[in-house]
Amino acid sequence: MTVLNVIKSFLFTFSFADYLILIAIAFLTYVFRFYYKYFTRPNKLPGPLPLPFIECAYMFTSNTKDQFTLLQQKYGDICEIYLNGMKHIVISRPEYLEKMLTPSSKDPTYLVRLPYTEGFKEFGMAGKGLIANHDVKNWKFNRHFFNQAVLSSSFIHEVVEWANKLFPELEGYWKSLANLNLSGDNLQDNNNWTLEVDLAKWIGRFANDMFVVLITGERSHSMALYYNIQSPAKVSRSDTLIQDSEKFIQAIGDHIRGLTLFMYLNSFFRHYVPSYKYQIKKLLDNRDYLFELFDNIIKKRRKEIEETPVGDKLRHDMLTSLITANTERDVNNTKSIQGDILRPLSDDEIRGNLLDAFLAGTDTVTSAFSFISYYLCHYPQVKQKVVAEIDSIFPPNAPFNMNYSDLLKLEYCDAVINEVSRIRPVSNEFPRYVENPCEVAGYHFDENIVFHINVNSIHSHKDHWPDPEIFDPERFYKKDPNARHKFSLVPFGAGLRDCPGRKLATVELLSLLVLLFRKYDIELVDMNAPLKIKSALIKLCEELKVRIRPRN
Known part of the structure; x- marks a missing residue:
């Protein structure tokens, strides 16, 4: 008997209820891991609670003015949100920008405006021009x-x-x-x-x-x-x-x-x-x-x-x-x-x-x-x-x-x-x-x-x-x-x-x-x-x- 046949025969021993239980266990495991990483993260900042799979997309609007103003009013001058698998920090106070915006051609730490994303690649802007160019050398x-x-x-x-x-x-x-x-x-x-x-x-x-x-x-x-x-x-x-x-x-x-x-x-x-x-x-x-x-x-x-x-x-x-x-x-x-x-x-x-x-x-x-x-x-x-x-x-x-x-x-x-x-x-x-x-x-x-x-x-x-x-x-x-x-x-x-x-x-x-x-x-x-x-x-x-x- 081949390995494939062994796997098939093993899977056929499960009932529909067994599959539902496995799916539920996998889901709960993911949710537990998701929130464990969230609540044990370093440098906890205030911000909306992310949800499994969709993170903070539930509160997303394309109007970043209203969205960020609301975040500042609710969570203060520095807060965090999670979107598209990444942590995003919203800064609303001038003093916090000293290192980030002070010109320095020797320090490229803050030279990238946006990360490479498949979204910008699909939109035809990743690595091109100036606005969404993540490649520092090409941007320069x-x-x-x-x-x-x-x-x-x-x-x-x-x-x-x-x-x-x-x-x-x-x-x-x-x-x-x-x-x-x-x-x-x-x-x-x-x-x-x-x-x-x-x-x-x-x-x-x-x-x-x-x-x-x-x-x-x-x-x-x-x-x-x-x-x-x-x-x-x-x-x-x-x-x-x-x-x-x-x-x-x-x-x-x-x-x-x-x-x-x-x-x-x-x-x-x-x-x-x-x-x-x-x-x-x-x-x-x-x-x-x-x-x-x-x-x-x-x-x-x-x-x-x-x-x-x-x-x-x-x-x-x-x-x-x-x-x-x-x-x-x-x-x-x-x-x-x-x-x-x-x-x-x-x-x-x-x-x-x-x-x-x-x-x-x-x-x-x-x-x-x-x-x-x-x-x-x-x-x-x-x-x-x-x-x-x-x-x-x-x-x-x-x-x-x-x-x-x-x-x-x-x-x-x-x-x-x-x-x-x-x-x-x-x-x-x-x-x-x-x-x-x-x-x-x-x-x-x-x-x-x-x-x-x-x-x-x-x-x-x-x-x-x-x-x-x-x-x-x-x-x-x-x-x-x-x-x-x-x-x-x-x-x-x-x-x-x-x-x-x-x-x-x-x-x-x-x-x-x-x-x-x-x-x-x-x-x-x-x-x-x-x-x-x-x-x-x-x-x-x-x-x-x-x-x-x-x-x-």
Whole structure:
């Protein structure tokens, strides 16, 4: 008799009840082992009780802002949760971030933002770009060229130049819509028109047109397409890089929201739990659309560069910079990168950087400016000071010439941006993954821990911000930043993994403040309406209805 036959005959001696008993014993053994490990764990921190198999997924929502705020209120400034087989530590106090966020190129302990997960691999972001790249060496390589592309003085001046070019187009669409139902002598060719618009939608299209041309060197026409959706009088734009910009903008927003699901949920939850299964399928289809679009853009630009004679000057956009890096056509004349072997970027790496630029750029700037406008409308004294400062730098009756050096003089406007970033940060959290044992906040932690910097709670911590719920830009106006804790305000993160687009975002926000509030009066259509926000890893402003009219 073979061994297999012996096993079969042995198993057939069991009754159905015996199998149920074995299953129950196995289950109870697992549960006992699960809770034994939990209750005997070192460095016990407060936090919700994990359940067998699902851990803390029973309390999971994609809205990390509400989730982490609730954890801080219930369990304090440092607490723990268990998700996807890992311990996660939520930190809500600036002092606990000293070691984690202090820049040090010699200490890579806190350089990894997120661990490698099969979720991020499935989403196409593991080991690529900057946002979810767990490979420190590859991240440094990509970060070097990303910085080179977006932090140069020529790039920043280009941001201001394109803001100057694109805003008149936006104004033309607004005026046309205001005149839509008027005719003959009633046409409002002067400055007496009024229009109700969804400012979040329009700024989103403006920001998308800005980012597309800055990153790829070619125009998209998101504003024109959005105008055509609302107006029977259509405009035609043929020289467009992205044919369906509305689909593209929606796809970027969906990809951002999808990050949370692929970060926190394991494969079983994503693909077999009905409440998530349909969402995941849509997100993967959306991923494929974005990847194909970026691959085609890269292929098109690479061919153009190859067909351009050597010696002819190439344009200086981010895409060209990435394609030519470490080649004979290098537009930045790259010499070295921290001793690493010089090599060109692969198409996969270029796509990862382009995707991250759009993920971290368009929607975040749109939401940040929408929040700024919302608070200015609710605080007329603050708006009056903003307008007065803008008028002092850009006099209403003088020729208008917005440039970067003048934007730097807008100290009160900058204070408003900082206060809105404090009270309504776009990013809800910044994760850090530690592969080796470490010490944080006086606790010793084992390897493979994910720390989550709870931005909302840090920005409203009463030990650092008097009356944190009150909107008050004076906190930042002509104040010494060293007077407060250096990590009490972290809208762009901090340390070596801070947001490389922080300067770009600030310049674009200042430019929009000048362009909009210098010429127009803005008021909310409904002062009692709350902000319409969809929150995941970041907050996205879904709607901001305002009434806009030219200033007298």
